[in-house]
Amino acid sequence: DADVTQTPRNRITKTGKRIMLECSQTKGHDRMYWYRQDPGLGLRLIYYSFDVKDINKGEISDGYSVSRQAQAKFSLSLESAIPNQTALYFCATSDPGAGENTQYFGPGTRLTVL
């Protein structure tokens, strides 16, 4: 969905490096999410945020941190990247006030940790 953008789209890094993945949205949604997808598997929730002051851990938050800089921006950080964090990372937004809590996904960031 073009209303949710992620940068970078691809990143190769080395073990131990700090990495930040960024997500921006123009949909005006309060809720934002970070997921990871491993090959052949579905997505798993890392962190989610209901607004700028509300951050919550998801299913697999260990090794990750997040920052909600504004309603429109939600960043995911890997403080010290390790090879098993190699995955496809997705950001998503939703607006339950719209009646349907549909999540809209960004294009994904493919991260490789060597």
Add this chain to the structure above:
Amino acid sequence: GIQVEQSPPDLILQEGANSTLRCNFSDSVNNLQWFHQNPWGQLINLFYIPSGTKQNGRLSATTVATERYSLLYISSSQTTDSGVYFCAVERGGNTGKLIFGQGTTLQVKP
């Protein structure tokens, strides 16, 4: 936690054929969505369907919440339908915490 199982895991069709994908879930849900992940990795919303039936062009979906399953129907398949189809559910609390199935990989041959 809630379990989400999709079947079949893989499906190969000839262009023009119809198909049914199934999603079973182990507990009651207040949110169920179907997504299509295209070969470039992009996730596209297909349906928000915690119950009932919806149709959008050649695609339709039905969720029978009392029996804990959802079906996605693809009619007159096209090569552009290829990719992975995911079902995702939320157990309750309106948190948006989706639990994804492992997907059905569909290949439509010309």
